[in-house]
Amino acid sequence: MSFLNPFLLFGSLALAIPILIHLVRREKSEIIPFSSLMFLLKVPKRSIRQQKIKNLLLMALRLLILALLVGAFARPYLTQPAKPAGNATANRGVVLMLDNSYSMRYGNNFDRLKAEAQKRIDSLRASDRMAIIVFNENATLLSRPTSDKNVLKAIVDTLEPSFSGTRYYEAFTLADRALSEFAGDQRQLVVISDFQRNGWNRSSRESIIGTDVKTETVNLAVQNPNNVGIDSV
The missing domain is CATH 3.40.50.410 (von Willebrand factor, type A domain)
Known part of the structure; x- marks a missing residue:
């Protein structure tokens, strides 16, 4: 495969942006002292795990969209080996x-x-x-x-x-x-x-x-x- 605008492939560096956003906006655990935990809402671990999976899928979707945009602007095309004209190789x-x-x-x-x-x-x-x-x-x-x-x-x-x-x-x-x-x-x-x-x-x-x-x-x-x-x- 070749590209009509191969220099636009440098745009693939933009794929790092969603990853950086994901890392920056990732929720960090904050330690807060409480005298009692009886008034806090208990969140099941399963809900937290599902949220992480959703975030990863969202990031993958963003990466895919950016990759498709870069590929479209680079204009890929397939090359085939040249065939002999007519029946040059025929008996x-x-x-x-x-x-x-x-x-x-x-x-x-x-x-x-x-x-x-x-x-x-x-x-x-x-x-x-x-x-x-x-x-x-x-x-x-x-x-x-x-x-x-x-x-x-x-x-x-x-x-x-x-x-x-x-x-x-x-x-x-x-x-x-x-x-x-x-x-x-x-x-x-x-x-x-x-x-x-x-x-x-x-x-x-x-x-x-x-x-x-x-x-x-x-x-x-x-x-x-x-x-x-x-x-x-």
Whole structure:
């Protein structure tokens, strides 16, 4: 518990006032000599004891009122440990979509793809799981959800670019099925590709992948690549 006005807690010293009043006003026994006690009213000891109890209760009530006043002006409040935003500590279920179509043969695109994939694998926590999909004109699930980083890295190391074109619809459909295996986890889709215009269709992803899935795209496209071809022989 904390206080917005902690300096007002010094007002708790006022709790000593009722105690002092009680001590000062406490009746003291006075010795008076009498020749005879026959004319004095006899007071039962029980009545005296009850009066003392009443006085103590009255003093306790005064102390309680003062304590409540001090506490009210000090404005106490409870603090709670900060909670992580969103589901930061939730187990993640990641589907890694890797483009191995013909266009990925350009330059060092495929080496960069492998490096990015390894980076995503390294970022997995012990409780996270990942599935890997490789796609070109077709899509293939290379690994079912696993938390074994060595298995995932070995799969990425064996990948090679193909001579096929690129179609994303089949890949997203397969990714959606893989994501369904991460029930209760924070689901994430990572797509690493050069996103060729003739294959990429943003609407196909949005129509298949649920809105609760966090999607990350890593674009490996090289700006203005030189197209070289043979016109005649």
